[in-house]
Amino acid sequence: MDNTPFEPRLIDALVREDRVHRRLFTDPAIFELEIEKVFHRTWVYVGHEAEIPNPGDFRLSRIGRQPVIVVRDQAGAVHVHFNACRHRGATVCQEERGNARHFLCAYHGWTYGLDGHLAAVPYAEGHPQAFRREDYGLHAVPKVAMHAGFIFASVNPDVPPLAQHLGAAAQFLTDFVDLSPTGRLSMQSGVHKFRYTGNWKSQAENSVDGYHAMAAHGSFLGYVLRERLGRDVSGMVDGNSPTRSTALDGDHGLLDFRMVNRTEILGVKEAELPQHLQTYRAQLRERLGEDRAAEVLRRNGGDGYNLLVYPNLFLIGVQIRTIQPVSVGTTEVYCTPTLLEGAPDQINEARLRSHEDFYGPASFGQPDDMEMFLRQWEGLQCEALEWLLYDRGLERELPTPEGPASQLTDESAHRALWRHYRRLMLA
């Protein structure tokens, strides 16, 4: 039965170096344990500073299943509060994002400041004399820390420092933001939201899975893109591509495309680039200097890598993606395209169109992935299929400064995720 309480130590036998047991994708008891041991134990991405640039700006988020408010107070400081009134627990903020001067619990009228303090209690004289408003501010999430504007929070007061958690992933977060001519992103351009039937780990590992591109995205790579570009570019993502699957130090995942330069592959010379691209490149060189600008530009405008910061943050193309586990077989995904503050309008509009091209709910990419998660969910109900294989590249993995790596269609990145999972689940 998949409904019996789960003994955490069993994880030890279910997560091996080259394979993982199907129960991790189908067992509701393991899902409950993941909420506790993963989402309520480590750092969880809850938003980016660019989503709340002004005092009073807020967005709602979740840590596991717990609703939180990420808000910038009048002095500019970022807070992460639990979204629950201290009186009887009703949520005090209903809008997904917006600007507020205070948070009002509409149930009985308790009102909180942006910094979480309890500002007003109707008919306060009814409480016992010992009642003190200062004892009833919104509960703050115990740990909040940022890197390159990415806001992480943890409900575990003893969580290790964020820098230690991020490991080699930190530099990629910095690079993503450094694509902006001002060093700042703009994230006021909407969100693609998805729900699929399947386990959250299907989307997590798919985000750094290079092996599926030629099959799952065959209609795009083999047909649409070939027609659009007038040439076959599958060599960038096939089994002979120089690109890599990397197990980043810190046990995060990377699909690394930095060694292929699409502009070069398409035979475009810098001097022949459209004016707005030349302007943008000049802007970057001015802010970052020649060498650093060249390094950032190797990302080819943001498509140079897929990054997974365990467990719920992904950088793919121009988007910041998050995963929200709902139940063992239901998952939500939010894809937020980022714009580059100060870049020419054509650059930013092209970022939106490129995002819609592959990642929207009617696009040429993401819907096929979600179909695979559904098929995986159905197939993994077969008890005869005990083990999912993650052995590709085990015999051709090589060390790199960022962590062990193998070919793009290998599974070094996946193995990092499972190591991370195992470590948290057994802690």
Place this chain on the structure above:
Amino acid sequence: MPLINDPALRARVEAFLVHEAALLDDRQYAEWTGLFTPDGIYWVPANRDDADPRDHVSLIYDNVPRLKERLIRADSGMFWAQDPPTRVTRLIGNLTVQADAGGLLATSKLILVTQRRGQSQVLSGTCRHELAEHGDGFRIRRKTVLLIQNDEPQINLTFLP
């Protein structure tokens, strides 16, 4: 712009919209794509109805070349998100017709029921067809679908709402 009450014109617009809806229900995408003017746009905003596609992401923002790419994908034999296809019934009504700068603006309400892999879904909203006269019928300059679900998590919109 004032409403047009010419019953004959209204009937022609209605017949065109019913035909267009039938093409989509029947997955006759090549013929459907042919209903657009060469510079036509098919737009389904994301998150809110008044978003500007130049600075806000859309669920769908297709020009005709991109609509034609959808035909390539549909014929590839690898269009997994439509394997099996989504079955759809659309109902359109509450039609109003106005003159606009480029021809006509037809505004209608849409209720769309989908069925795929044991899961049914109801989507609904407002359609705006900006039309140009073309022979006995019309061509679509711009079709906008304002879904009341445009801020909800989506399962699969590859059937095209």
